[in-house]
Amino acid sequence: MPDARGSVLRLDPLRAWRFVAGKVSGLGAVTSPPYDVLEPAIVRRLTDSDLHNMVRLILPRDPDLGPARYDEPAQRLARWQQDGVVIQDDRPAMYVYEQQLGNAVLCGLVGSLQLDPERRVVLPHEEVMQHWVDDRLRLMEATDADLEPILLAYADGGAASDAVDNARAGEPWVVADTYNGAHHQIWRIDDPTTLALIADELSKHEAVIADGHHRYAAYLERQRREPGRPGAAVGLAMLVDYIRHPLTLDPIHRVVPGLSLQTVQTHTPPGWQMQPGRIEGDPDRISITDGASWLTLHSATETPTVAQLHELLLPAWGVVQEDISFHHTLADALALAGPQQVAVELAAPRMDQVLRSAAQGVVLPQKATSFGPKPRVGLLFRTL
Incomplete structure (x- = not known):
């Protein structure tokens, strides 16, 4: 349960950015898996698929350039914004994201996660490697954006999970198909009453970081460096009720x-x-x-x-x-x-082992688990 001293699990609405279908070859063609699962062959395929594929933002090239290597994705994102290739949602919303690949389904809420430096309600379960934290932080600082949602898992979401399933009964806001055969859909939740119900439900829970420990550590470092900056106290995240929508766990x-x-x-x-x-x-x-x-x-x-x-x-x-x-x-x-x-x-570690260690404040070694399915990068992102 959340710490009695005041920390609660919060996922707030945001005005997300997304690609414009008419400006790219296809919404699926501009998406990418997360940066840390990209093998060279996949990078080549994604780079060739569309000039606007997200891999051109999340995987900066030319490591010999040092910190300057992050300038290119920052400039590229700025051009896409100026040219209307990506646009920002008119109104804040919570987003329901569903990914179907065969029998595997990823389904949950995407929003702005309130950071928890004290580890009371947002619980890591594995160590990080500092060079990857630094890499993600430099990319966030250069682009002034959170390009890839981290993935959080919690149990028995009650009213929040009901809101997810109710939203899926309506017409999706965004639909995309990717080359691997996955079907992606996104719905918006902006009704104040529903958002209040979600917030109240989530405040009763804690969540484990399933995927994105390095990005979350970069969020925390950004907040530490700019404590008074609006938007620095949150980071882009997807929250999944793993009881209602189970996740896979691989080594x-x-x-x-x-x-x-x-x-x-x-x-x-x-x-x-x-x-x-x-x-x-x-x-x-x-x-x-x-x-x-x-x-x-x-x-x-x-x-x-x-x-x-x-x-x-x-x-x-x-x-x-x-x-x-x-x-x-x-x-x-x-x-x-x-x-x-x-x-x-x-x-793979068992789910009960991961949850038990996280609840006890014990972290596993770096790259201990691979939770899935992972959110596709490029369907929604956030700027500060």
């Missing part, structure tokens, strides 16, 4: 340079079961491959395997954790595996 795999299977075999601490091969169906396993052979480790504990990997195994193996790369698909990790660079396949 993020690792590639570890300089590590061999022999080192794993000889330096794994006592207490771990070690089996040759890739043992499937075990939710508490860690499977490791050099591209030719597999080794599977198992430890009988309630601690998520990703935490055990970072806290116990990697130090025992002598790994420099800053060198690790993270991959949302196992295929991408396996493509990089070799005799001196292993791929580590993880199982």
Whole structure:
């Protein structure tokens, strides 16, 4: 429950920006997945799909330019605004966003999230990497915008979830289809009575950050730097009642340079079961491959395997954790595996493990989970 000293979960209406259908090749063609799941092949496809694809804003090029690399997306966004390629909604609203891809459905409220530096009602569940926080903050400062909503999960939304489902019964405000086969719809809620009911319901809850820890940390840093600036105390967010509209929970795999299977075999601490091969169906396993052979480790504990990997195994193996790369698909990790660079396949933490650690103020290692489906970038965004 929210802290009795005053912090409450707040998601406020905003005047969102969106693309104008007649100014682009298609509303779906200008959208993108979030920045941190963009593999090079996807970036090329998105860049080629439309000159106005959001990847041109959220993934600044030319890292050799240093801070100046963020000037290009800022200038590009300004041109799109001046040319009417993107326009701002006339009136503040809360937005219901639904994404359907096969049997998977993402559905929830998009608005301006009141930030919670004390971690009383907006609860992170994993660590962040400072260079990515700095990267997102520089992009936010250059563009003066929140281009990608973070994703929050809460339970038993009552009147707020009823309002979401009631809105979906009407005609959508925005409709878009994306190349991956997903169908996206957005509805507006601007009725004062309904907005008041939503606000009252949300004030009774706390929410876990499901996706977007680095962006949320950047929101907090922006607020710290500009505490008196209007708009700096909130950030763009999507809030999902995961009981009524369940989220998926997948692992993020690792590639570890300089590590061999022999080192794993000889330096794994006592207490771990070690089996040759890739043992499937075990939710508490860690499977490791050099591209030719597999080794599977198992430890009988309630601690998520990703935490055990970072806290116990990697130090025992002598790994420099800053060198690790993270991959949302196992295929991408396996493509990089070799005799001196292993791929580590993880199982996803269970939802109860994530929620319990967040409620206790215990965070998992960085890139511990991949919640989904993820909101598509470019259908709605916010400027300060």
